[in-house]
Amino acid sequence: MDTMFVRGLKRKCFDGEEDIEGTLAGIKAIPSYNLQRQSLLDMSLVKLQLCHMLVEPNLCRSVLIANTVRQIQEEMTQDGTWQMINTQSTGQASLDRLVSTDILCRSSRDQAEGKHVPAYSTFNKDFECDQAQDSSETMSTASSVQAPRSLQSNVWEMENPQENKGNFQKSLDQIFETLENKSPNSVEDLFSEVDNSYYDLDTMLTGMMSNTKMGHCDSLETFSSPTNTASNSNCKSDLNDLDHIVEILVES
Amino acid sequence: MAGAGGGNDIQWCFSQVKGAVDDDVAEADIISTVEFNHSGELLATGDKGGRVVIFQQEQENKTQSHSRGEYNVYSTFQSHEPEFDYLKSLEIEEKINKIRWLPQKNAAQFLLSTNDKTIKLWKISERDKRPEGYNLKEEDGRYRDPTTVTTLRVPVFRPMDLMVEASPRRIFANAHTYHINSISINSDYETYLSADDLRINLWHLEITDRSFNIVDIKPANMEELTEVITAAEFHPNSCSTFVYSSSKGTIRLCDMRASALCDRHSKLFEEPEDPSNRSFFSEIISSISDVKFSHSGRYMMTRDYLSVKIWDLNMENRPVETYQVHEYLRSKLCSLYENDCIFDKFECCWNGSDSIVMTGSYNNFFRMFDRNSKRDVTLEASRENNKPRTVLKPRKVCASGKRKKDEISVDSLDFNKKILHTAWHPKENIIAVATTNNLYIFQDKMN
Numbered sequence: 001m002d003t004m005f006v007r008g009l010k011r012k013c014f015d016g017e018e019d020i021e022g023t024l025a026g027i028k029a030i031p032s033y034n035l036q037r038q039s040l041l042d043m044s045l046v047k048l049q050l051c052h053m054l055v056e057p058n059l060c061r062s063v064l065i066a067n068t069v070r071q072i073q074e075e076m077t078q079d080g081t082w083q084m085i086n087t088q089s090t091g092q093a094s095l096d097r098l099v100s101t102d103i104l105c106r107s108s109r110d111q112a113e114g115k116h117v118p119a120y121s122t123f124n125k126d127f128e129c130d131q132a133q134d135s136s137e138t139m140s141t142a143s144s145v146q147a148p149r150s151l152q153s154n155v156w157e158m159e160n161p162q163e164n165k166g167n168f169q170k171s172l173d174q175i176f177e178t179l180e181n182k183s184p185n186s187v188e189d190l191f192s193e194v195d196n197s198y199y200d201l202d203t204m205l206t207g208m209m210s211n212t213k214m215g216h217c218d219s220l221e222t223f224s225s226p227t228n229t230a231s232n233s234n235c236k237s238d239l240n241d242l243d244h245i246v247e248i249l250v251e252s
Numbered sequence: 253m254a255g256a257g258g259g260n261d262i263q264w265c266f267s268q269v270k271g272a273v274d275d276d277v278a279e280a281d282i283i284s285t286v287e288f289n290h291s292g293e294l295l296a297t298g299d300k301g302g303r304v305v306i307f308q309q310e311q312e313n314k315t316q317s318h319s320r321g322e323y324n325v326y327s328t329f330q331s332h333e334p335e336f337d338y339l340k341s342l343e344i345e346e347k348i349n350k351i352r353w354l355p356q357k358n359a360a361q362f363l364l365s366t367n368d369k370t371i372k373l374w375k376i377s378e379r380d381k382r383p384e385g386y387n388l389k390e391e392d393g394r395y396r397d398p399t400t401v402t403t404l405r406v407p408v409f410r411p412m413d414l415m416v417e418a419s420p421r422r423i424f425a426n427a428h429t430y431h432i433n434s435i436s437i438n439s440d441y442e443t444y445l446s447a448d449d450l451r452i453n454l455w456h457l458e459i460t461d462r463s464f465n466i467v468d469i470k471p472a473n474m475e476e477l478t479e480v481i482t483a484a485e486f487h488p489n490s491c492s493t494f495v496y497s498s499s500k501g502t503i504r505l506c507d508m509r510a511s512a513l514c515d516r517h518s519k520l521f522e523e524p525e526d527p528s529n530r531s532f533f534s535e536i537i538s539s540i541s542d543v544k545f546s547h548s549g550r551y552m553m554t555r556d557y558l559s560v561k562i563w564d565l566n567m568e569n570r571p572v573e574t575y576q577v578h579e580y581l582r583s584k585l586c587s588l589y590e591n592d593c594i595f596d597k598f599e600c601c602w603n604g605s606d607s608i609v610m611t612g613s614y615n616n617f618f619r620m621f622d623r624n625s626k627r628d629v630t631l632e633a634s635r636e637n638n639k640p641r642t643v644l645k646p647r648k649v650c651a652s653g654k655r656k657k658d659e660i661s662v663d664s665l666d667f668n669k670k671i672l673h674t675a676w677h678p679k680e681n682i683i684a685v686a687t688t689n690n691l692y693i694f695q696d697k698m699n
Binding site: 036037040043047056058059060061063064066067068071072 | 340342430431449450477478479480482499532533535536539586589590592595
């Protein structure tokens with residue numbers, strides 16, 4: 001486990017001096033192991049949440065990413081870094097890096113087609129389903145913040161590691177429930193509402209959307225919950241909004 | 253292998269390329285599957301737009317003894333259409349995930365094609381004669397006034413231009429909740445299996461309204477899901493045996509005689525992890541993207557992200573052969589994870605005699621491994637080598653250090669140009685290699 005990202009770079013611990021030594025020993029300007037691991041975690045969580053609007057996410061890919069997230073979580077728990085409160089500046093820095101590399105990593109074809117439009121309608125409909133079932137539970141743990149930490153304006157606060165581990169697990173689990181068939185209870189969810197601000201790409205990435213309702217799956221806390229719109233036009237409005245977004249992306 | 257000299261090495265030559273020349277690829281034209289039929293005379297491709305294109309090999313020209321027949325378009329049809337699942341508010345893609353041919357039993361050809369949810373049995377038949385001389389109809393089809401009919405004649409068949417018709421004979425629908433990744437026809441030629449992420453179903457080719465579920469790995473609680481099925485195939489000779497591979501790098505061999513639900517495997521093939529190579533990406537790169545039995549049925553081949561492994565069915569604890577496809581990518585896994593390339597599903601195939609295996613890579617490179625000589629070669633599918641009977645030059649990727657002339661450095665590889673689908677003619681040294689939207693056909697140099 002020593003050579004996670006870069007060969008020869010020692011794993012970091014909290015000792016500042018070792019950090020400096022390690023940095024010098026490695027190639028210059030390579031982020032510390034913890035930072036890289038954190039970035040991988042953030043990236044993974046964003047990947048889990050981004051999905052194509054109209055087509056089901058690939059289950060294999062989601063399972064592999066979720067397993068990676070679990071591995072990181074386990075290692076961080078063993079490390080004790082799970083409890084660490086990171087500074088806001090670190091969070092912002094990794095967000096910027098995350099966003100910029102995301103754009104760079106898209107193929108030019110995808111960019112031209114505006115294909116990888118992050119859209120949350122599918123997930124959020126499904127999460128409404130879970131919310132209906134789990135609302136009482138999630139309400140009580142709403143105060144803890146999960147990843148993507150950097151999309152939240154505050155920091156990755158851990159109230160206590162056990163509870164947060166549970167929430168983290170729950171957020172992973174809820175992601176999985178979304179990938180399954182909707183349960184029969186979700187009939188009312190079909191008529192529930194979608195907040196159009198989902199589809200504002202800039203807002204989503206800069207995490208400026210405020211939480212109008214808490215109590216959702218923790219990992220999607222930053223994406224605002226559904227507000228009231230006409231239920232019957234759900235599909236149509238989704239499609240219209242997607243067209244609108246694609247138009248914007250393609251024209252830009 | 254090409255270029256290496258030696259009497260047994262194959263020299264691969266460009267033969268044909270199919271598809272648009274444009275660099276601007278229409279999404280619907282992206283090739284998603286390639287498959288030769290059992291005789292090799294027909295070559296089918298499926299694309300993202302739900303179309304199937306079948307090429308037929310010309311009869312060998314006696315005067316042109318230095319090349320085999322060319323493949324020309326034989327039939328094109330729309331196999332699957334986009335659908336909308338109203339309950340989930342999700343589109344069902346029309347992309348053809350797999351095509352499998354049935355062995356030919358009569359004049360018509362049959363193939364199975366599948367998208368994420370529905371499998372269809374298509375009959376492709378030729379019509380080169382038509383009846384003429386009806387009594388009640390004119391030649392153009394209009395009905396004659398019966399009072400004008402004064403004599404009777406027997407209609408006769410007259411030759412017409414060859415017409416190839418494709419018609420759907422069976423539609424096997426509504427049996428898969430998750431996305432179908434594999435179909436495989438049993439050696440009994442009566443049944444076949446279809447596998448999605450969590451389940452495998454057994455069908456009879458004649459019966460469309462029900463199927464048997466033979467594998468189900470869906471956990472009672474979806475929160476506990478950590479592994480999915482990635483590929484499945486029937487044994488080529490034993491009609492009760494099949495294998496399925498998983499996202500954790502395991503292959504399970506099941507015997508349908510053991511129980512109705514084959515959740516307990518007869519054999520589990522898994523190679524222990526190399527601890528020195530462990531990273532956060534270990535599991536992802538161990539995920540098996542394709543599994544193929546050898547023609548003999550003695551071996552099976554698996555493809556994971558970085559390697560191809562050959563397993564002896566009698567030995568479960570490790571593969572008998574391992575070939576590195578592009579080990580130079582191991583140090584780039586983080587970037588490949590970031591741009592999602594790490595999830596690319598490469599396929600692999602055997603040659604007719606099971607002596608060489610082939611798989612694709614990036615930059616439109618594809619690799620072949622000779623199991624006997626242990627030599628390997630990297631070739632490129634590119635329009636630059638366009639002249640027929642041009643021998644392909646072996647390519648080399650420079651992993652690190654000083655780049656030699658003609659080598660390509662890892663950083664210059666184009667990760668958008670990936671060869672995921674390849675096929676080898678069952679009898680000859682003819683291969684079909686699919687780039688994003690082009691199909692290349694290469695043959696060995698005949699002297």
